[in-house]
Amino acid sequence: MDNHVKSRSAKFYEMPVLTLLFGSDEHPGGIPLTRELAGSALVGCDDRVLDVACGRGESARVLTEHFGCRIVGIDYSEENIRRANELTENVGLSSRVKFVQGDAERLPFANDSFDVVICECSLSTFPDLALALTEMKRVLRPGGRLGISDVVLNQALPESLQDLVGHVLCISGALPIDGYRDVLDQTGFSAIRTRDVSEVLGDMISRMERRIGVIENFLDREQFELANGLSASFSSISAARDFVLSGGAGYALITGKKPIAN
Numbered sequence: 001m002d003n004h005v006k007s008r009s010a011k012f013y014e015m016p017v018l019t020l021l022f023g024s025d026e027h028p029g030g031i032p033l034t035r036e037l038a039g040s041a042l043v044g045c046d047d048r049v050l051d052v053a054c055g056r057g058e059s060a061r062v063l064t065e066h067f068g069c070r071i072v073g074i075d076y077s078e079e080n081i082r083r084a085n086e087l088t089e090n091v092g093l094s095s096r097v098k099f100v101q102g103d104a105e106r107l108p109f110a111n112d113s114f115d116v117v118i119c120e121c122s123l124s125t126f127p128d129l130a131l132a133l134t135e136m137k138r139v140l141r142p143g144g145r146l147g148i149s150d151v152v153l154n155q156a157l158p159e160s161l162q163d164l165v166g167h168v169l170c171i172s173g174a175l176p177i178d179g180y181r182d183v184l185d186q187t188g189f190s191a192i193r194t195r196d197v198s199e200v201l202g203d204m205i206s207r208m209e210r211r212i213g214v215i216e217n218f219l220d221r222e223q224f225e226l227a228n229g230l231s232a233s234f235s236s237i238s239a240a241r242d243f244v245l246s247g248g249a250g251y252a253l254i255t256g257k258k259p260i261a262n
């Protein structure tokens with residue numbers, strides 16, 4: 001059942017139309033927020049960084065260029081990994097950035113192998129969020145830093161967002177901010193800090209809606225309806241917009257540290 005959810009979620013993110021919808025980076029706040037997250041997690045030029053659920057690797061490429069660090073990205077979707085490797089090769093960054101297919105809940109890396117782990121807009125989509133965090137802690141060296149960005153749930157989720165679309169938009173599995181704090185604490189992270197950056201979520205949904213307008217003009221109505229049920233997905237997006245604008249959901253940066261002795 002969990003593997004089924006993961007595969008459906010990964011398949012959703014493989015759809016080319018999502019690049020039109022999200023742009024090349026699939027999270028609220030885009031690359032500026034990625035840089036901010038990496039800064040909060042104190043990424044340095046000698047660091048080995050792991051990006052969990054890296055998508056097509058946009059963040060990894062930007063971070064290696066900006067901070068000079070070496071990065072490994074992992075994603076459940078084989079197609080995302082194929083594209084990530086291709087795009088990285090095209091810009092000549094393959095010696096510093098690698099991508100591997102795998103599951104956030106069973107990271108294929110040795111204990112203590114990274115200085116920093118980041119996970120953008122994805123933690124809340126994992127069926128077992130505590131297991132994924134336990135894995136992130138295992139692969140971090142003692143004293144290593146964790147940087148998460150994710151949707152924060154401030155109100156009970158309306159039924160219309162409890163389907164797969166709510167799931168892949170990172171809303172249906174999202175926790176209240178104290179829920180994230182608690183799960184990081186329970187999985188053994190220390191120095192937990194959170195920062196509210198909710199404005200980026202509304203901005204992203206407005207951008208998506210503008211793009212939907214362009215897609216609708218581009219396809220005729222029949223094609224639009226036939227496009228893999230996307231019209232249903234799009235109406236869930238407007239439900240998500242209403243929920244976010246009414247303060248039901250926000251966005252946050254969450255950082256923590258693997259204790260030196262544990």
Ligand SMILES: C[S@@+](CC[C@H](N)C(=O)[O-])C[C@H]1O[C@@H](n2cnc3c(N)ncnc32)[C@H](O)[C@@H]1O
Nearest residue numbers: 010013026027053054055075076077103104120
């Ligand atoms: C919203 S996208 C975020 C992509 C990227 N982090 C970004 O911010 O641009 C969510 C990503 O999580 C990946 N994913 C979902 N479940 C996963 C799992 N169990 N393990 C690894 N990746 C997963 C999907 O394939 C997708 O690429």
